Amino acid sequence: AVFDEVRRVLRDDGTLWLNLGDSYAANRGYQVVDNKHKDVGNNGSMNVPPGLKPKDLVGIPWRVAFALQASGWWLRSDIIWAKPNPMPESVTDRPTKAHEYLFLLAKAERYYYDAEAIREPMAESSIQRINQENFWNQTGGEKDYRNGTNANRSMRNTLENFATSGISGRNKRSVWTISTRPYPEAHFATFPPALVEPCVMAGTSAHGVCPACGAPWVRVVERTDQPLVSAKGSRFDRGKTGNRDGGDRTQTGERYLSTTTGWQPSCDCHAPALDNGVAVPFADDPDSGYWAPTPIPATVLDPFAGSGTTLAVAVEHKRSAVGIELNPAYVDLIHKRLGRVQPRLINL
Template identity: 35%
Template sequence: MEAAYSDNFTTIYQGNSLDVLKQLPDESVNCCVTSPPYWALRDYDCDGQLGLEENPDCLGWATGDKCGECHVCNIVRIFQEVYRVLRSDGTLWLNYGDTYISNPTTTGKSFRRDRSECVPRRGKTQTTKEAADFVGPNCSKVLPGKSMVGIPWRIALALQADGWILRQDIIWQKPTAMPESVRDRCSKSHEYIFLLAKSPKYYYDKAAIKEPCTGNAQGRGDGVNKKARFPTGWDGGTGGHDQKQGRYKNTGVGFGHGHDKKPKPRVKQNASFSAAVNEVVDSRNRRSVWTVMSERYPEAHFATFPTKLIEPCILAGCPKDGVVLDPFMGSGTTAWVAMDHFRKSIGVELNAKYIELIKKRMSQPALPLEV
């Protein structure tokens, strides 16, 4: 298999993701960070692209009767190959935004709602009839109008049913989300990143993505209630005053034959432990809501990953000199950020136009433009 682009850090293949992934060796990448084309939100003018399926989900992952043609079935099929090429300690970071069953899309424009961008449809102008044929009747056969499709969770649960370990849903909160002309619900300002793993024990660098604490954040306490009426471990008696009659609780410590096999009490009130947990801390474990500004790329790719969104995924999920996979490269942000942090990357892109865009981008420093 010949690469469309290759350097010391990045290897890019042009073609269908499923076809390319099948040619990659088993357990050859450390983590996968990607965002597949969203269902029914954009035509990328490429034969074989995802997102144009008539049915979003046949529910075969729940019923066992898979159609093999709906969007979720196609996604699961691709990530079966991702599962194969991922190391046993690898992780998948999957970004996906939801959409709604709605009236025909805006004439002349295709709105990928959850990427907060509205751009002209490439290649040709979309007529009202074409929009109605694509979004209106097709979607109404599946769900009632105005329904939120729930595609991100459908995909996550389908992958879980296929053998992935679904570890967490991370919320990408977007401060600059595109306003929506809706009057009967809140404007959407978030997407999902799902963290999935192959094994219960997997590579995860917690320290690499710690977030700063604000103010005088304290560590956890030492477990001692200084206002308690009785000493720690005191078991009040049944008669007289509680303060006088009683005993220390049975700790399981004994003497004589076999006493060393009895459970020992957990003692955490020691000087080193108390000092460690009571000191002021300047960082904490990263929370599951990530506030990340949208970014624009001068070359006008309409669905650009924010670099700050990808950074923690790569830093936590891939060691230095490891390999990051992105089977839906788009403008190549995953490979760009991986290179900036001394990780290698393998990417797949269906559209030949974007391959040229990625080649140009890989020669530029990873300095995002926030909007």
């Protein structure tokens, strides 16, 4: 029911980022209240659900993800939160749990996602490999044209992407290594701000949204004159998959860094100026011929606000934040935490 309401208030181009921990099935004569640090007895009981056995990993994150998918959400990515400093466990018959899942879900097939905002620096080994003189010198890993399945096609696509998009870094990977952080207040199930930042930055526009319809402003990305890597005459028409995948095409020339040159609305709420009855194309320029309403901050909703980590990150990145929390004690923590937040001067 909660996520039905989330879906109702979410824009069609909005996304849902969901972090869930897991647990093991067990028969207990008590439960642990969520604001207690120790395994102390309480009234109530917990029994192994039908279909599971004692000591079974319940698989809560995936069960919820599949249920949301079945209800109409698009399940777009499963992200691993890898913890270098996990909580110690006394178990001796399984590995210590050192990860959690973060799911990216969308309300519609097409949605807002700012990949540029969370690009990662390319590994030095990748830069050196792509900088080799030509395609036939590419070595190592599944992209080696001599080994692996369809490796020729994989390397061809990599080189073409660099040539056409001029990206300044690699796309965000699906394993995020982020240390947990201590929280001194009376809430022990907090996640670190670094886990939330990519979600806020990719899921909402740093430039804001249209005040009329709420559509996000999008980046205007252009190629610069600064070379990224260089390739000379790399050919894709040889190798075991060359005839099928490569054809007779040659990849030549420099690759260049890209940069954000401005922002523009993704809606039609702006008013065009006409030049002899023809609308002048829009650019992020007051003299372009188009007028667009001044954008307002994008909104981040956290229906399980807890200690307010998501809200604090949203405010820090100059987004509007809406939180829902049933525990009055946690609401006090949220107010205290938000009172210490300073919005960043620049959002990239």
